[in-house]
Amino acid sequence: MTPGIEHFLTVGALLFCLGLAISLSKRNAIGVLMGVELMLNAVNLTLITFSRFAVSSNPITGHTFVVFILTVAAAEAAVALALAVAVYRNRETIDVDRLNLLRS
């Protein structure tokens, strides 16, 4: 069966939902971040799919958007992992169930 736009979009959707499930269900903060990275990857895959298959006079715009998402993802990963390390230094844990200082 020749892969069409539906096949690529299906993979992107499943990857996004797996990333969502991971980021909502993991206890370790680094696990949550891995889910977020998977979701960003799925969005990139969907944008590239539309850029390849859609009828458009300017198909490169999707690629441009993906370049910006890559940039933001790199910045997000650096800051979020630095936050995880800083929290670990203060609390000796990055377990999101136990980071409840704001609870009365």
Add this chain to the structure above:
Amino acid sequence: MEGFGPSLAFWVLAALTLVAAGGVMVSRNLLHAVLFLILTFIGVAGFFVLLSADFIAMAQVIIYVGAIAVLVLFAVLLTPRSGRDNGETRWALPGILLAVCLAAIFLFVVHDTAWNTVDEAPAGLDARSLGTALLTTWVVPFEIASVLLTAALVGAIMLTRSPEEEAEDALV
């Protein structure tokens, strides 16, 4: 997208990517989860090649497989006493249910829509036109992205400094 080669590549890449993403979900050891994550990134890079986005595939390999994966590995290794456990929270079930419902909605929309598509890859998807678009139409977001990267660099360094280092800097 005709022929046997692209079809085979698609199914192999789809299986690799989704199985590796499932591995991130089910593996109990956090280090194994990071390795599965790297495999997922490589699979997505293969999809980018299949969709004739050569430059994006290169950037994906360099940024995700090269930089972000190493960053995640460093974060795992810098938090040794928090445990290598990749378990679920007490609130895992509602999250997984939400993801399943969202997947059902997405799959319904994807398969129910009559997509208006082209068969062969459109012209102008090469690195040259990407560079032209980035430096003409999208030059302002491009510069803002560079400012964002600088801010993230400074922020990451400031966040991870230890209290001793800050005390040393205060003396000077």
